[in-house]
Amino acid sequence: MSHLPSSSVRDHMKWAGLLGCEAVLSSMALMQASTMAAPPKKMMAPLGHAPPQRDGPDRAPQSHMILPSGMSCPPLLIRKEGEFQAPRLLDEKDMRTNEDMQQKKKNRKSVTPCKVREQEGRGGKGAGGDENGPASKVQKNFICDHCYGAFRSGYHLKRHILIHTGEKPYACAVCDMRFIQRYHLERHSLIHTGVKPFACSMCDMRFFQRYHLERHRLTHTGVKPYACSMCDMRFFQRYHLARHTLTHTGVKPYACSVCDMRFFQRHHLARHSLTHTGVKPYACSMCDMRFFQRYHLARHTLTHTGVKPYACSMCDMRFFQRYHLARHTLTHTGVKPYACTMCDMRFIQRYQLERHSLTHTGVKPYACTMCDKRFFQRYHLARHSLTHMGVKPYACTMCDKRFFQRYHLARHSLTHMGVKPFACSMCDMRFIQRNHLERHSLTHTGMRSSVEPLLPRKGTGA
Numbered sequence: 001m002s003h004l005p006s007s008s009v010r011d012h013m014k015w016a017g018l019l020g021c022e023a024v025l026s027s028m029a030l031m032q033a034s035t036m037a038a039p040p041k042k043m044m045a046p047l048g049h050a051p052p053q054r055d056g057p058d059r060a061p062q063s064h065m066i067l068p069s070g071m072s073c074p075p076l077l078i079r080k081e082g083e084f085q086a087p088r089l090l091d092e093k094d095m096r097t098n099e100d101m102q103q104k105k106k107n108r109k110s111v112t113p114c115k116v117r118e119q120e121g122r123g124g125k126g127a128g129g130d131e132n133g134p135a136s137k138v139q140k141n142f143i144c145d146h147c148y149g150a151f152r153s154g155y156h157l158k159r160h161i162l163i164h165t166g167e168k169p170y171a172c173a174v175c176d177m178r179f180i181q182r183y184h185l186e187r188h189s190l191i192h193t194g195v196k197p198f199a200c201s202m203c204d205m206r207f208f209q210r211y212h213l214e215r216h217r218l219t220h221t222g223v224k225p226y227a228c229s230m231c232d233m234r235f236f237q238r239y240h241l242a243r244h245t246l247t248h249t250g251v252k253p254y255a256c257s258v259c260d261m262r263f264f265q266r267h268h269l270a271r272h273s274l275t276h277t278g279v280k281p282y283a284c285s286m287c288d289m290r291f292f293q294r295y296h297l298a299r300h301t302l303t304h305t306g307v308k309p310y311a312c313s314m315c316d317m318r319f320f321q322r323y324h325l326a327r328h329t330l331t332h333t334g335v336k337p338y339a340c341t342m343c344d345m346r347f348i349q350r351y352q353l354e355r356h357s358l359t360h361t362g363v364k365p366y367a368c369t370m371c372d373k374r375f376f377q378r379y380h381l382a383r384h385s386l387t388h389m390g391v392k393p394y395a396c397t398m399c400d401k402r403f404f405q406r407y408h409l410a411r412h413s414l415t416h417m418g419v420k421p422f423a424c425s426m427c428d429m430r431f432i433q434r435n436h437l438e439r440h441s442l443t444h445t446g447m448r449s450s451v452e453p454l455l456p457r458k459g460t461g462a
Contacts, residue, residue, distance in 0.1 A: 140150035142157040146164045151157040159181060162168070168178035170185040174192045179185045187209060190196070196206035198213040202220045207213045215237060218224070224234035226241040230248045235241045243265060246252070252262035254269040258276045263269045271293060274280070280290035282297040286304045291297045299321055302308070308318035310325040314332045319325045327349055330336070336346035338353040342360045347353045355377055358364070364374035366381040370388045375381045383405055386392070392402035394409040398416045403409045411433055414420070420430035422437040426444045431437045 138152060140152050142151045142154055143149070144151070144157060144160055144164075146161070149160060151160060162180045168180050170179045170182050172178070172185060172188060172192075174189075177188055179188065190208045196208055198207045198210050200206070200213060200216055200220075202217070205216055207216065218236045224236055226235045226238050228234070228241060228244055228248075230245070233244060235244065246264045252264055254263040254266050256262070256269060256272060256276075258273070261272060263272065274292045280292055282291045282294050284290070284297060284300055284304075286301070289300060291300065302320045308320055310319040310322050312318070312325060312328055312332075314329070317328060319328065330348045336348050338347040338350050340346070340353060340356055340360075342357070345356060347356065358376045364376055366375045366378050368374070368381060368384055368388075370385070373384060375384065386404045392404055394403040394406050396402070396409060396412055396416075398413070401412060403412065414432045420432050422431040422434050424430070424437060424440055424444075426441070429440060431440065
């Protein structure tokens, strides 16, 4: 047998490694036995990177490789969609594209110190070890026709192709969810069984998925790896950062289909939608009240237990809700943040300003159903309605008189104590009621006869 050049030996080695053809292996064994100086071992060239061949007049492209024994071996078979088919020959452009894709994948993978130590422990073989080293075990000879991605086995290629076709072969038996990979289905099935295999070592929390556990552990360490580039806020999770970023851009991606309201977060939209449907999913177990939101129910429950968790630091007052405490604190500071735009009046609460604004517009939204009277405020209407029913809920403890309104009772009580808090600035007269003082002041100005008796106004109940 004549000696073959080293390039032919490499070609035969390439086909033998990729195909496992017995004929090629047999011819290789004969050639190496007859060769005086065996060529040094080299790692197999990956697909699309064949060794350069010498150009010659008698060399022409062949679809089959001719072996020294006169046998021929078919070209490389690539698995495509579960069947073996002969691929087309890659031209120079396709080979360059494939090379670029492989180089990008290599650049994405960083070599960690753990991997370096592992390679050193295996005899110092790095990424370019010999054909018996780690490099020979990660050959990726299965190429995707859609994106030229390379994979180490036909199973990995078939699984990858599902991304392009959109097929999800693994279906959940309990719900309509489908998945590309089996382990995705197995992980999803835990939701139905309630099993949470990943437990936190610092608390009693358990999780369905490992990355949920790793994310939870950050709450114990205090590390917030996701920082906002527009402010100093930091977050445990990436989606929290993405959601926060919307507050800087002003974008509200979640729009209500019934009205013009828009929201930053999906759960805000879902909560708002309940106001259109009228559904109140959160019911109180102690009464018939129902609520749109869970925290409204939790806040309401405190009224049954009598617990007032929010205490004022300046007095002994306590409150069920935080905003009630914040509103009460303004009475100590004297701050009235809500100013009327039509006069100089200011108010501690917004609803007080809105109620006051009606006096400028003249609108009286609360109408009595038994007469033609209208009122600015709801409690004025409720107080007036008592006059139609004849109910006088406020009784004097010193006599038998009863009154429609509390302040009428308080004013009446002064007659029993003899206190007259309203004094005339022009004489020594004092009065129990302010309107008595105002009527008396007219006698000093001459607008009213001094002999006219001071009769109480109708309906005062005094």
